[in-house]
Amino acid sequence: MSYGEIFLWEMMGTAVLTLLGCGVTANVTLRRSLGHEGGWLLVSFGWGFAVFAGASIAGPTDAHINPAVTLGLAVEGSTPWDQVPTYIIAQMVGAAIGAGLCWAVYKLQFDTHDDPAGTRGIFATGPTVPNKPWNLVTEIIATFVLVFWVIQSPEAGPGDTPGIPEFGNSALGYAAVAFVVIGIGASLGGPTGYAINPARDLGPRVAYALLPIRGKGSAEWGYSWVPLLGPALGGILAGALTLVLPAT
Template sequence: LIAAPVSGAHLNPAVTIALVIAHKFSPSLIPLYFSAQLLGAMFGAGLVWLAYKKHFDITPEAASKLAVFCTSPNIRSYWHNLITEIIGTYVLSLAVLYMAEPEVGLGALNALPVAIVVLGIGLSLGGPTGYAINPARDLGPRIMHYFLPIPGKGDSDWKYSWVPIVGPFAGAVLAALMYMLFTP
């Protein structure tokens, strides 16, 4: 609701790509929006670190600290984790594409059904990957985890970081193609 009047609530680079492919957003704005999305996610992660700094200082488990910043699968199987991210972002992107239709959209309330879709994705697919469904949501905080002085934080799990980037972009592209196939 806050970002919608300014940017159309583009908080997710994968959804932005879906909108570009479906001819609902200008490709020339991609660099600006991607930068803002990533920097916004990093800024948010920095605020979380500040708000919970004392907790980070006394929490001994490195994995618990990392989980605050980025996604991690319960069972690491790159192929299955990737498929989960593709499915989740496909569903999210398709919902956003259809909500962007003027005759379907709810104006300023468009965020509400999208939030319900995100909740459904989280409840159904959150277990296998922690459901990033947004490359900026995972990468921005992961970068902050790497740079912030968090005692005993461990590594930032860069081996897994490609899954919440590639999966959401693939899901968004597939959703945009499906949308274009079935929408006149």
């Protein structure tokens, strides 16, 4: 596959990921939205199925839609290192585009929200108890679970139904990834909002800083390195552990 094709499919898949993921958070957060106060479980399910939709679209590129997955697969050996920059740039661009589209969908709700300064959380993650070293540990562990599952999950096997990812569960395909993400959100997402994806956080954070949102607050750039570095390290550790495990 050419670099251009990788860029296109990864960009579109990640755009849908953040459109739907930021969208469910906006639905729960914004006062004049039908999902207002829908709760953390709705957010977790929304992000999980956002991953399902984005991964399905990005299927031609093995559906990374996450720099942590790309790095983990590169360390493990499945993804050539020369393709890594293309994957990551496409994921970052797509994530910003999806966040911008989310704002367009909810513009009227943003305009009438009673706490415009508190809207950053719709786009980017943040800790409930700020402590950057421990917040980093949380993101490393949560992302490790995701990427290690991606690498180690049962393969679909040769000759089976088109559309089932090579790295995915043979029965559920990309839906299996959605359930893992929902599980991570429900179990490990409370401390930091579980970025588990550097693009999912940085792209929307940049979009938030640039979008004309009435009365918006700070993009919190001082924290932004945590959801970048933590997931990247979690993905790298998952790929590295795979190299020392016995072959199955």
